[in-house]
Amino acid sequence: MAKVYPQEPTSPPYSSFGPETYTLWMKSLVCHSNGCTVYDSNGAVVYRVDNYDTKGRRHVNLFDLRGRVLCTIHKKLLAFGRWDVYRGNDNSNRKIQTQKPWFQVKRCYKMITGKVTCQITKECQKYCIEKTGSKTAFRIVGIDGDIVADAKQKHSSSGVVLGNDVLTLDVLGCIDHSLIMAFVTVFGLICGRL
Template sequence: MTKVYPHDPTSSPCMSYGPESYTLWMKSLVLHSNGCTVYDSNGVIVYRVDNYDTKGRRHVNLLDLRGTVLCTIHKKLLAFGRWNVYRGSDNSDFKIQEKPWFQVKRCYKMITRKVTCQITVACKKYCIKKIAGKTTFQIVNIDGDIVAYAKQKHSSSGVVLGNDVLTLDVEGGIDHSLIMAFVTVFGLICGKM
């Protein structure tokens, strides 16, 4: 029987660069652990984060469906609110690696009480801004263009789902695994994972 959405085992959904709408469920598929599960627009799991210890731990991996580590997020010990993200490594000895894929700095605005993040990827800069509501945020580049936008998910009949279910719309022209790494760090900063 022919599948409606045929699966090519050689293709990787993680290297997608076109526009896509994802569903983020801020829960782990593993019982009694923290994390996140990400579904594409066809309902297929494409990314996951399983955090077996406690929320906000210092060392977290972003995985694809097959369990391949796409990146490792490591919170710096002596630098308050700073994370280094290493591409495709689950090695806990970060001294072996030369340079992180990107770095994240947490910013907290006392007046508005909003958490933001500044992200440096090589010579590119991005910012994650939390906007109206508990779950809505956007990722913008240095030019102010929105590259991804997350908000609380609504069902097709208009029912608002829980605070832990989000819709993430990602624009084209950017590596989606990079955006998911941004979202994972932001989830750790906000205590969601």
């Protein structure tokens, strides 16, 4: 089940940089496992995360449609609330310890609202993910304050609000979509949804 609609995607999802609207279904395509599935605006599966045993694993992989590992997310055991994300498919412990992370994520809380947020550092670039409005809504903001992506609970074309596990993600900026999906995956782990 790779498609919801019959149209073929025009380009591989990992090379997308323009604006796009995705549907995030916070469920795995594999029965009785945790994860999420990401559909593009044509209804094709473009990204997926599958945790076969339990939520909140130390190592989680983000896959594209073809099953290629785009990145490995590794939770640091001795650093409270910190995740390192490595590009590619080599997730052995020895390689992770010597390889430089693609980006790092640090969990933090807003003291006034008590909401979970996280700070992302990718080389000299910085991003922040913050919850907005409803229980599941969030947005990704660049260091300059520009919104890069915005997620909110999905509504059907007839206006029916879908469940808390179905979100619409609007990627607004010219940014690598696989990077945005890696951000979303880490945030799902932080919030205990994956």
